[in-house]
Amino acid sequence: MGTHNGEATIKTAVQSIQNQTEPDWEFIICDDCSTDNTWSILQSIAALDSRIKLLQNSQQGGLSLSLNKCLAQAQAPLIARMDDDDVSQPHRFEAQIQALDKNPEIALTGCNAHLFSEPGHYQGFRKCPERPTAQQIFNGKNFIHPTILIRRQILLNVGGYNIAPYALRCEDFDLWCKLYAHGYRGINVQQPLLDYHESPRNIQHRNAQQHRNVHQVMKVWRKDLPLTTTGRIYSLIPLIKSWLPQSILNLRYRKLLVSQKEEESDD
Template identity: 35%
Template structure:
């Protein structure tokens, strides 16, 4: 790229000293260098702020702020968004790790595809002790992501990069203590196009076990978001013919588990060719598929 756009990376911190060095180093050492790294400490009670001051002395791209009172994550993020001056805004959590080419690959994709307003990536899973224990594979294209949003959150918060103009117009809902990212993605997807890179470009640290009270609150808020997604994206049946067969099969399995998509709807949603692959993967005899197809055509 001839004109390399500035990327604003926003990193909120609260009692993050345990993993902060790994997380910040992963951004500082990105192969893409035209960054401003905006960090806010939300009144940590450990030595997070002191560590951040040390980082700031070593890298002039770091712009460090500290809240006077604990504002919680959504409000802190919204304040950071106002401070961004880059063309793109990238999210990063203080306990995850971005792989070296993460920012570079996302910028290149967004520059080559101006119709896309938000871009995430797939991720490796890591335990607290630093051991990689697996990976997540999310759907890739806009249609597939919107469909899957009716079942689960289709983006890693730490992996997302957006056009700054989009995020400045669509900020986090401060009423969502949990699932604030999921709620925001749904609002953005109603008006904008989104994408996930198939590469695993972040390492997601699996969270500690939540308390029963926190779990219940998280479940309640996530349920509200899912209902909003289904209301927004299930008004008309989806045409998934432009999705990969593996994505379509994944949707079928998830939707089947959720209980809101059955045989006839499968045909309508994913098309005969993809359905044939699904049925083969399900070990259903192809002749049964042909019979079902003929029956549906007669209706």
């Protein structure tokens, strides 16, 4: 976990890992120069649980840098992701480990997720493709970053997370493309094993620069992925989004939440 100013939610997030039915884990958390009480909260938690290891950046470096520092300290053969404002269901690790055991050829596993804007305020449901193809990865129908469990050696094989400026706020998308370009594949457990914090305020951070970053990531990886000619054209969509007014993107986001709720009710 990388965290920055997560004092309001980090205790609940950590407790959801402590409550896992699979108890054999080590939780490495890197604080990225928080200016609130995040660090003191983490110290209090770690003092009572020896499985929790804390790192602290000397200067703010962003999520990718923090996660790479955690990866460098990790020893276990499997690496799980977690964000400081999400909640893992108690059987998340158990279900995902079983999925990897049953599919030894698979590099990583994610899962579906319930969406919430504030504690107790249910927003919808995000369903991920069970076995994402390279084209689906490129189209954005892939994995929810804080749900993944990945084989550590494979993550090391591809060099961990990209810290280049163009991957800022889309480091997860860059990682999926990189993994698939190297021939690795993943699956999504078709259960909502995570409560994912996703609110209308989040879209304010998806600004024009982030859409341009996604476009740049697509330009980097499209030549190395088995895509159709039509599929490669999909890389223009983030560029188009970067030109759209924020009000249009907000409307699209609200419609997406409605469709996700309807999809869950159909399931």
